[in-house]
Amino acid sequence: MYALIDVHKRYGLRTVALRKLNLEIRHREFFVLYGPAGAGKSTILNLIAGLTKPTSGDISRDGVSIAHLPPERRGAAMAFENYALYSHLSVAENLAFPLRAAGLDRSEIESRVKRIASVLGIPHVLDRRPGFLSGGQRQRVALGRAIIRPADIYLLDEPIGHLDAKLRHRMRAELKALAVEMNATVVFTTTSSKEALALGDRVGILNSGRLEQVGTPAELYNSPANTFVASFVGDPPMSFLSVTARRSSDGVKLYNGDGQAIASAPFDVLGRTALKAGLRSNAIQLVDAQTSGALKGSVQVVEHLGHSNIAVIAAGGDSIQVSLPADRRLKPGEPVGMIIDPRQIHLFADERALVGEHV
Amino acid sequence: MARITAQNLIKRYGAFQAVHGINFDIADGEFVAILGPSGCGKSSTMRMIAGLESISDGAILFDGRPVNDLRARDRNVAMSFENYALYAPITVYENIAFPLRSAGMDAASIDRAVRSVAEKMELGQLLSLKPGALSSGQAQRVGLARALVRKPAVFLLDEPISHLDTRQRYRMRRFIKSIHQEFGHTMIYVTHDQEEALALADRVMVMSDGLIQQLAAPDEVYTRPANAFVAGFVGEPPINFLDFTDADDRGLTIEGNRVALTEKLCGLVRQIGPRGIAAIRPHFLRLGGGSPVQLRGQGFITEELQDHNEIFVDVGRTRIALVTPPGQKVHRGEDVTVSVDPDHLLLFPAGNKVREHSDDI
Structure with a gap:
């Protein structure tokens, strides 16, 4: 279990990204952070991953503070909306990279790469270099590279936001099925009500650095705590x-x-x-x-x-x-x-x- | 305001042809959405209407007069995308009045025009402010007001709003629609988002590969798509495609399921031949038997969206989606029967361009 305790995050002197935020990510849950652009969703992922430090407050794993640990010791795998791939390596090699680094043997690597490529609908581009991929394909490779290796928590920052409607719909189901299959703990950010409801075991509604409400999709839909949550959950809006x-x-x-x-x-x-x-x-x-x-x-x-x-x-x-x-x-x-x-x-x-x- | 006509319109960039001789006629005051994936020719088409791109061949006519040789600024076209840079040192009022002053309009007429447009855009309270004091939404409205105040012949919008959150998307859509209802301009909206196109437009022009695939009212492109491309591009959740084989006068086979056909579809099968693509929207499928067209499959996943569920079922090698009332569920691997509403079963020839994985965006 990962937790943010009384986390306050400021960028520079003025910009407050998170205000006294308390959040628990439970073991093996699919947690969706849902809110408008600029609400602080990515900041939360960066804090868990260790890419940025809280201005005050603590971050813990299973009750032990990890706020001082470097990113590589936090057990987190992260996929960004803005993907960075190794341009001189093929898609297959890009996907295999984290597994080689973890010292897996060749046949194990090969079977995992195949499995992930099929989940992501990219088995036909495994031999290509990133420069020859469309934006949607690059995004899927970046996502694949994040989820291919074992991790205690997967942090997915709008990982399917750039895909067209058809692919997005399909990937949503695939991603959820894969998370269940892997018993993975996932934090997923989105600006889409449908995605939040479809994917989340629990959903946190974030607004200007504050959590307005955390609950199951049914709780948020049937018993919104305030008008912000009510207007944000459900498509069309209330x-x-x-x-x-x-x-x-x-x-x-x-x-x-x-x-x-x-x-x-x-x-x-x-x-x-x-x-x-x-x-x-x-x-x-x-x-x-x-x-x-x-x-x-x-x-x-x-x-x-x-x-x-x-x-x-x-x-x-x-x-x-x-x-x-x-x-x-x-x-x-x-x-x-x-x-x-x-x-x-x-x-x-x-x-x-x-x-x-x-x- | 103007009627916009394209005659055999062609756009070439060097050896590459982006638009292949298209024809359309947009009525005065009509709202048309040009919908398609990137690279389909929609932006080139709009830029030719605006005068930002030369016309390689064919013609564009405003109210029957060719505008091929008119410069952009002489076509009296307003564009959303050029409007956001407001002049910081002057007030909102002066920003909106600016195009009228440069056109030499008298002060009383300017005042009337500015106040009228400001009222319609709900900017009445902001007229004395400077741009720096505005929210981004207000600044956007001022930009639009400045474009609209000079009564353009046509209003072109290239407004990607699909990246906005759900609430903002609805708000922005209402706003664009209300501009059309208030001002009555001919409006052309370019988008890759099918929901926006259907929601906003009187007619939707679906483009792909430099050609118009269909130009029709939203319910028409939804229920009677001209081809598999249109069927696949329009609709949320996206339509399901399944290969069919062994089609004859009585029925056809979909992933091992033999299904009976209605009279109407039998006629279509005679044209298409024994193999092709069956398409069915998730809203026209339901769990359970009872239809002459039934498919057997295995459950994959259930998504509970609260007001409805979306259920995925694997039928042979094809994964299909169903929209069901809340409460219905499948378990992974469970044997299920899916009933197809035969009135909404669409058949297309095999090889008709379908992009299962359109990788354009």
Whole structure:
């Protein structure tokens, strides 16, 4: 188990990369660091690998500090988004390099190189030099070189970020299967919600050097701690409505900026201020604008995604995304009604999640 | 605003031909995405429209008038990629007004134009600031406002947004779409990201190898791709390709699975012949039997994306992906049956260009 304890990291005098960060990477887990560019994801990998030092705080392995150890004694293998390969060696030799350095015998090296090349979909370029590879192929060789040798922890910094969509989708599954097969401990960084959910046993949501939440994909998706996590996990992102809670003849209801009731309050939030209702695009049913009890709005934008469409509906000063079947036609400006299931509302006050018994 | 027409448009770089005599007609006010891998000719095409590259042969017409011999600045084309360098010593207002002042417009008209574009771009509060005080997103909007204020005939965007995180991508897409809805320009957006192309455009022009493979509405390129290249390039998760053999009037064989064919596909098989490629989108596959088209395979991995699952199954030598409701799972090595929605089974001739591992990016 690797841990960052109260780690603070500053670059120069001004730039704070990490703020009092505490993080545990468990043995044999696939841990995904997910956040926007500049959140501090790569800094965490560099700290574990020993490529940079914390400004304050400690880094430990199995309870023992490793902060003073040089990179080669930390048990980490790292793949960068910006790959550096030996240009005078073939792909096979590049892949074999870490194994030769570890003193493995020739037949063992050969079989491992073949296995990794097939996982990465590059068996046909083993004889080529890096200069004759595409960017995507180079990235895969660099990844292969990192994961080919035994290590206590594999640090993968957006390792499939440069690949085209098809390859990325396929490699995602291959990488996860390989990690399971190798019983590997992996830290993987990404800016894609889908990748984070698909790969992570646990996911850490990083924002401006702080961990907003750490949890399983289901925990993050179903119980986001705050609006940042809620808006970041899930594709398409969650929509937020500014609401107030008021008592009506029909129990406590949530009202939007227009004073329209959007739904019954899922639990008692009377008296709470700065309330936001978070809705996933599949939690809303689109109906005729005249339907009684429906939240009224008008279509702003319709996006086609092939298998489905996403409509952005303006209502009460909010923009609400609704997933639609591909054959449902809507025009910008068209009035529509929305039925919202109260059980699927996420409530936030001052950007933090409210937890209550759903009625 | 303008209608943009290409007639037998060719681009050569020395002996290398990048664009092979393409024809298209983009309506006034239309939003077209040019989609393809790098090297497909999409950027050359856009640069010829902009006037940044010479036209080797053929013609580009704006509203029926050839523009081959017009310089870039005389074509009245706005481009997103040239817009970010703002003039630091002057205010946002003056930055936006700049192209109008250089065109000699009177002060009252300039003021009207600047305030109108600023309002549409939500820059009203920022007009008196200098560029140094802006966030990068605001600076980008000012750059776009400066491009749009002079009412260009066509707005060209070469905006790679696929590297942004999921939230920013949606935000940026909405922003680009709202510009089109607010201003109504003819817009041409160049991208290698199929999701952006489908989401934004009225029509998608799919290019590969210097040729237009298909130019059609997003749902059309998705459900009725013109060929295997388009089928493979459009769709998320990507479409599954499987070789088929022994096709005849009744059915065909996919990786050892004999499957019956609908009337419509039988006609297609007669044209294609006994061997070819079957393609099926992950959304049109499901676990379990019950379809006339079933494939047997072994489970590989299940990805739980919370609102749906993506499941990989090995059918013979081919690994395919399925999109299923949450909760469905396969275990590695488990025997499973996959049902194909026969209405969405696509067949293509073998050798029709498919890039299983497109290594372009």
